[in-house]
Amino acid sequence: MMNAERKYPNLSSPIRIGAVEIKNRMMMAPMDTGFGNTEWGGFTQESIDYFVRRAEGGFGLLFSGGTNGDCVVDGCDGILNHPDEFIRQGKALNERIAPYGCKMFIQLSMNVGRNGGLKTPSPLPTLANPDVITEALTVEEIHTKVEEMGRAAKLCKDAGFAGVDIHAMHWGHLLDSFALAFMNHRDDEYGGSLENRIRVAKEIVEAIKREFLMKSSLRSSAWRRLRLWKNKS
Numbered sequence: 474m475m476n477a478e479r480k481y482p483n484l485s486s487p488i489r490i491g492a493v494e495i496k497n498r499m500m501m502a503p504m505d506t507g508f509g510n511t512e513w514g515g516f517t518q519e520s521i522d523y524f525v526r527r528a529e530g531g532f533g534l535l536f537s538g539g540t541n542g543d544c545v546v547d548g549c550d551g552i553l554n555h556p557d558e559f560i561r562q563g564k565a566l567n568e569r570i571a572p573y574g575c576k577m578f579i580q581l582s583m584n585v586g587r588n589g590g591l592k593t594p595s596p597l598p599t600l601a602n603p604d605v606i607t608e609a610l611t612v613e614e615i616h617t618k619v620e621e622m623g624r625a626a627k628l629c630k631d632a633g634f635a636g637v638d639i640h641a642m643h644w645g646h647l648l649d650s651f652a653l654a655f656m657n658h659r660d661d662e663y664g665g666s667l668e669n670r671i672r673v674a675k676e677i678v679e680a681i682k683r684e685f686l687m688k689s690s691l692r693s694s695a696w697r698r699l700r701l702w703k704n705k706s
């Protein structure tokens with residue numbers, strides 16, 4: 474650590490994300506650990522212990538792995554289906570990382586689209602079987618998803634989390650497929666220009682900020698490895 478501090482003098486200094494003060498620049502990237510989170514995105518005792526150990530180790534900010542923010546349209550399970558349990562588990566986790574001055578953001582996902590054979594901006598070959606084509610989301614369904622993402626963020630706030638991170642332009646999941654022109658062939662306000670293609674992500678951030686004054690960040694990755702139907706690579 475001493476060498477790292479000499480080489481990167483800002484590493485130990487605080488940083489603000491909106492109104493949230495983070496004690497240092499060490500942040501654990503969102504990672505689905507696969508060993509402890511429940512199917513619906515809650516925290517088992519094992520996963521709470523896992524995050525507490527990272528807080529003990531000195532991280533200023535922890536991200537959860539992608540967590541289902543909306544459930545109705547895709548008919549899947551998510552934190553909105555288990556509000557009381559999520560609040561109880563979230564509070565237990567936040568109470569244990571607080572003594573270390575550590576904060577945590579939940580990464581909210583609008584789901585995985587074609588990667589899970591779910592609905593997409595326009596019909597697309599699914600990841601598992603390119604011969605199976607997805608259904609396109611209606612505008613009403615997009616609005617429902619955005620509204621649910623806002624409500625999920627409120628739940629995260631009630632559970633004591635410092636903010637949320639939107640699982641956005643990453644890995645060909647739903648919001649990524651909205652943003653990518655070759656996956657989005659809509660001719661309404663959610664397709665066409667870049668402004669239209671990132672409209673859903675923008676509406677999610679607006680819904681969260683308007684209603685709940687949560688701090689949110691938008692996850693995007695310059696690097697991506699998409700298994701495409703074109704070459705099936």
Ligand SMILES: Cc1cc2nc3c(=O)[nH]c(=O)nc-3n(C[C@H](O)[C@H](O)[C@H](O)COP(=O)(O)O)c2cc1C
Nearest residue numbers: 502503504505506537538539540580640643692694
């Ligand atoms: C096991 C594993 C699970 C991951 N899960 C997520 C995830 O849920 N959400 C996300 O945005 N990124 C996820 N990632 C990507 C990481 O956040 C990170 O961007 C990636 O590992 C590259 O980081 P690096 O360049 O520091 O190695 C995951 C990565 C790994 C290795």
